[in-house]
Amino acid sequence: MTDRKGRASDRPPDDLKKERDAFIQQFFRKGAQLTEELLRENERLRDKIAELEAENSKLRAHLASDSAIRDLLRKIEELEQEKRDLVTQSVRMVAASDRFNTRYADAEGELANLANLYVALSQLHSARSVRHVLRSLKELLAQFVGAGAFAVYFVSDEGNDLVAIASEGAPVADIERIPVTEGVIGDSFAKGEIYLKEGGDVSKGSVSDPAAVIPLGFDGRTIGAIAIFGTLPQKTEFVNVDTELFKLLGEQAAPALINARLFSDAGRHVPGVQAFLNLEE
Structure with missing residues (x-):
């Protein structure tokens, strides 16, 4: 009886059993909740890690893009510098070409001027009469x-007047005879210096205010003059080649006229060889 009572006393009371079962169930529920919370937190952390990895990838791509942009900008700057160098070289080449073209044009102009002067000299000395x-x-x-x-004037035998021996475009009465001591023409003749009108339209010259006067020299003295009273309307100023031609006419016109006169006086005959052998006479 005693043993039966003792074994009966080993069983927990029903209330205690219920409390134990409730505790165990609550413990497992808490464990399950904690596990679920851990799983959710783990999932959240995984999502966060994936988000961070994606953002990291974007940052890496952005950095790579920035590097590419920097390389591109550096390449653009190099190309711009190359372009500036090419433009500078091109400008220099254009300037050199312009200088060459200018020198070429100047040389061409000088050759044309020399050709004109040669033609003028040839025409003067090829004439065999004063008229020509x-x-x-x-x-x-x-x-x-x-x-x-x-x-065209020659000085008179007395040396007091310039007498017109040829003219063009001017009234004969106004230009026929001019005292060597009067006006621009007389002054240029007396000084033996070419006169050019300055600061005005040379096409609007006159007998009293000529555009140019060219003294005619022969054997170291002045024996006449060419007076240009006015130029054609389109010719408003004299240029360098005109001045060179004036110098040539001043030196060559008088000898050409005198030689033509002497040749005509000699009956247009060429002197014999003896005339050239007796040069000292």
Whole structure:
């Protein structure tokens, strides 16, 4: 009986059993809840890690893009510098080409001027009569200088007046005879210096205010003059080649006229060889 009572006393009371079962169930529920919370937190952390990895990938791509942009900008700057260098070289080449073209044009102009002077000299000295020399002078003045009104003067035997031996475009009465001591023409003749009108339209010259005066020299003295009273309307100023032609006419026109006169006086005969052998006489 006692044993039966003792074994009966080993069983927990029903209330205690229920409390134990409730505790165990609650413990497992808590464990399950904690496990679920851990799983959810783990999932959240995984999502966060994936998000961070994605953001990290974006940052890496952005950095790579920035590096590419920097390389591109550096390449663009190199190309811009190369372009500037090429433009500078091109400008230098254009400047050199312009200088060459200018020198070429100047040389071409000088050659043309020399050709004109040669033609003028050839025409003067190829004439065998005074009339032909004067006609050549008129053509030279009209074609090369653009003279519209002019006269060719020789000094009188007394040396007091300049007498017109040829003229063009001017009233004969106004230019026929000019005292060597009066006006621009007389002053240029007396000084033996070429006169050029300055600061005005040379096409609007006159007898009293000529556009140019060219003294004619022979054997170291002045024996006449060419007076250009005015040029053609399109010729408003003299240029360098005109000045060179004036110098040539001043030196060559008088000898051409005198030689033509002497040749005509000699009956247009060429002297014999003896005339050249007796040069000292």
